[in-house]
Amino acid sequence: MPELVFVGTGDAFGSGGRRNTAILVRDAGHTLLLDCGPTTSTGLKAMGIDPRDIDAIAITHFHADHVAGIPFLLLDYLFETRRERPLEIHGPPGIRQHVRRLADAFHYVNEQDGMFPIHFGEHEQGKTIDLEGFRLTPLEAYHTPATYPHMLRVEAGGHSMVFSGDTGWHDSLPAAVGDVDLFVTECVFMTPGSYSMHLSVEELARGRERFRCGAMRLTHLGADVLGNLDRVPFDTAHDGLVLEF
Template sequence: MNITILGSGDAFGSGGRFSTCLHLAASDGTTMLVDCAATSMPALNRAGIDRNAISAILFTHFHGDHFGGLPFFVLDAQFVTRRRTPLVVAGPPGVAQRAHAALEAAFPGSATARRAFEIDYVEIAPDGPAEVAGADIEAFAMVHDDRAGPCLGYRIARDGKVFAYSGDTAWTDTLVPLARDADALLIECYTVDRKLPNHLDYETLEQHLRELTARRIILTHMSSAMLDHAGALACERAYDGMAIAL
């Protein structure tokens, strides 16, 4: 499984980064996105990615810097790439209703427009396993914003490897099983030491690092303060275009 971080930024474009969008490619050529932010179409185009080859989009929650690119992806598929194959849109319970609202808000009439491809909605919840684009998905409840959720982190298993992703969250003990023995953990780290009720700071994360047993830990969704932090860090920092080969 190969992961490309197309967008590693926060909601505000700090550091000139695109907002969250991850491209996952399996050994059999199957590809999917995890999150598709409002900035993701430029990121996909810049990377030269074949959008019609993407079989699914898996969302962690419904904030615009993770979910806002869906209407643009759907219209691109309809009018630019002329997609013919079904698209799976997966995410927390209510994903179909959220998608309908987002499409209507961005492009009125687009939610019910006739298209040459179907959109198949799949709800993911922490109470059971799921499969998306051939990958086994295990969901974990995160602590972020219930108005934009439920907010979930995922363990994604494919090709004998496990990629874990927190989505947006404050510290929660469910990060421990999320990260357990994963080949890589991508975890949000918004601030250096400023405590927020819905985001993780590096000072808190550092206190819990021994509990996170992923083989590789990479920080993402960083604010300007975190990007500008010159001190040594115990973890890697993500960047737009970063490739992770598992």
């Protein structure tokens, strides 16, 4: 069965001392990284995972807690673990320019001569592609529009899951998630707050019967949720969790 490895399950503030978002999907010797927060390299090393295991990276949106780890990973590949084989990086439209701008701003390397090849791909909402042994479909999300937010559906080995990235509640959320085996969803608040572009436990609990998915697992947990875990009627993820789906 395919498995998920939760490298980072915290929010943008590192609440609870958790790392920023990064989730590995592994199946049949292939590894796909969903999001690459700035603490991703630290997490991989802490968990004894060789960064070179990663065949492809898929980014949900351009907020730093989901994408700013890429320059650090490229630096690791060039000077530490010395990657030689190509790397796929897929993300919202403009992903190549975005990664280049980040690397430039950090004064880190990006696609320099002698570096391993990087192949970039841009999400098209609703369009499924084959990516290094996985089938990847970007879906609609409701989040800061300037970050080009997407959810990501991943199929592997006859199983399927959706990762929400960052999204607030919207009426078509349950239908967009569909009948996958597992929905890994962000959840920042206990109750809907003033910021509508993240989900709350209350909204997910109220809408639970509208979801046709199998299991649900909460991640990207805010301080509000972490302080009330005993009142959360869902399974939650933590840094280092490994889960089959």
